[in-house]
Amino acid sequence: MAILETELKKYSTPMTLQERIQGRLMDPSYRPFKLTDSFVSKYQNVKPPFGFNGLGELVYMRTYSRIKDDGENERWHETVERVVNGTYNMQKRWIQERGLRWDNHQAQDSAQEMYDRIYNMKFLPPGRGLWSMGSIITEERGLYAALNNCAFVSTDHLKEDLSAPFTFLMDASMLGVGVGFDTKGADQIIVKGPDRGIQPMTYGIPDSREGWVKSVQLLIDSYFKGTPEIKFDYDEVRPAGQLIKGFGGLSSGPGPLREAHEKIRDTLEREVDQPISATTIVDLQNHIGKCVVAGNVRRTAEIAFGDPKSEEYLDLKNYKKNPGRESFGWASNNSVFAETGMNYGPIAERIRDNGEPGLAWLANMKKYGRMGDPVTKDQDPRAKGGNPCLEQTLESYELCNLVETFPDRHNNKEDFLRTLKFAYLYAKTVTLGETHWPETNRVLLRNRRIGCSMSGLAQFITNRGLDELVNWSEDGYKTVKKWDDVYSDWFTIPKSIKTTSIKPSGSVSLLAGATPGMHYPESEYYIRRMRLGINSPLRPPLADAGYNVEPAFGSEDSTLVVGIPIHVGEGIRSMKDVSMWEQLSLAALLQKKWADNQVSATISFDPDTEGKQLEHALDYFQYQLKGVSFLPRNEAYRQKPYESISKEKYKEMMSVLKPLDFSNVNNSIAIPEKFCDGEVCELSVNGKK
Helix, strand or coil: CHHHHHHHHHCCCCCCHHHHHHHHHHCCCCCCCCCCHHHHHCCCCCCCCCCCCCHHHHHHHHHCCCECCCCEECCHHHHHHHHHHHHHHHHHHHHHHCCCCCCHHHHHHHHHHHHHHHHCCCEECCHHHHHHCCCHHHHCCCCHHHHCCEEEECCCCHHHHCCHHHHHHHHHHHCCCEEEEECCCCCCCEECCCECCCCCEEEECCCCHHHHHHHHHHHHHHHHHCCECEEEECCCCCCCCCECCCCCCECCCCHHHHHHHHHHHHHHHCCECCECCHHHHHHHHHHHHHHHHHHHCCCECEEEEECCCCHHHHCCCCCCCCHHHCCCHHHCEEEEECCCCCCCHHHHHHHHHHCCCEEECHHHHHHCCCCCCCCCCCCCCCCCEECCCCCCEECCCEEECEEEECHHHCCCHHHHHHHHHHHHHHHHHHCCCCCCCHHHHHHHHHHCCCEEEECCHHHHHHHHCHHHHHHHHHHHHHHHHHHHHHHHHHHCCCCCCCCECECCCCHHHHHHCCCCCCCCCCCCEEEEEEEEECCCCCHHHHHHCCCEEEECCCCCCCEEEEEEEEECCCCCCCHHHCCHHHHHHHHHHHHHHCCCCCECCEEEECCCCCHHHHHHHHHHHCCCCCEEEEEECCCCCCCCCEEECCHHHHHHHHHCCCCCCCCCCECCCCCCCCCCCCCCCCECCCCCC
């Protein structure tokens, strides 16, 4: 408690976060941590072990390679250097600001081992970390929230919070953080509407993230508090097409924000003098999510949690009943807070039709760490929900911080356990970074929650067997807990409330050539399609190497699609060969042996042969899981991201390929993956999964 009280006092001082950061930068006695040039130079000419026949390197160049000051793009050895330097610099600042001893020689040895294990992709920071850690985002602007994957915010206290849950979601989303939210605030307040009897207020929107968020706050508050009507001046917002240096991508101009203002106003006008409804809460968050997507983010990640008994909530994506929601309802996956013992029949019928809603058992999330461990009291009593991919239990306003390990890239268990030390250390270090949200800092200081994940499990099970997975998981969990004791003491902070997860993964696992999380692949052999801008500097090297690059269907000549042949591993079963029941059993096993947070499991199923079994499956697994979602297997469509092919077709495609060479690519603007890095839980702009 003394540690917590000491840390909390720091946030009551008048000095702002930006002032503290500037003070650190101007302190002549402070020397940032830096790996030695002689060490990093050893990797300069080593070919990085990117996976999947060039796909891993393409994803890296498209998504995580930042443009350096000289206009050249980072190479893998430089990205890893930036990330490791940023990680140990965070540690050094934390230790020295508290008057504790920092050993440069010991830190250098530790950092060099972390570097090697990231470089060789035995573990990887999340996409947020690969993009932001050690960059100007953290080192100069101090926006450590950008290192986190996802968050959750509850509307349970809407009477007191008013616009805060909505502006938190917007602010976090613009930093690349996916956000879960609930509808518990329904009926808590009356939508008053703005006071139109007095002079309207005009807000000149600054060209900044903060300005966009402030504009939404003022607009919502005018309806919740009955303050003067708000009008907006968009003149300062930069025009479309300009480079956004810190967070990547290009400016959208004021159009998406203007549309969001109009939609928010229309939504709230309909409920003036009425209690706010669950529909309105979701609509507001979805309009904000759509704005963020159009504003500079390719995809959004929101998850809504509602009452399984509410037909209003369950019908939100029934566009026959709610046709007006079709243009924005895609912005969130919709789930319910399930209760053990409930009747799953009606929910199962909806899942069979379109895969939604997902289910989260909040009581299980609160009560259990690993579900195989004995409990005498709730392990997470303040939990309110979870993140969009549902691998993390979260309190309201809490962030989740993940890191990904690849067991199948290790020769033996001892090497894997060693990797876990550095994967854990990266994640724990991220918890040292305070955010610009005081309510979030309060939760982070107390919980220090992290999520050490494993990916490539389909490959591991195929190559080593299920018994080895259980063995590595149990010993791995003990190892993570051991290092949490050691480093929490060293940092003088509380131990993490929970430490392990199974994230769904996405682009990060592609770098390493690993199957995502616990999920099985589309096929042993398949074509993986990726999208590029029509003028991407990555196009010529791909074409020169013989990859098929073609216009994207329906893109109006603005987007290209490149198809890459993939062999995921000898003898690995495809998704359609693994039954719904086996997938659920694997999720339950990992929830018992590894994850004290959660297992992100999107269970694919055949609607015709397995759909009628959903109700019974949920009956059995409600006692073994904390959350689950389902995805019915659908018919193929043009240029789908994954297309199964035969071994013969794979060999034919590979025979015409030459080595891929991105060495001359410069000034390629990366579009960083946002949110959870999980393609199974993020939604594309048109709502297609």
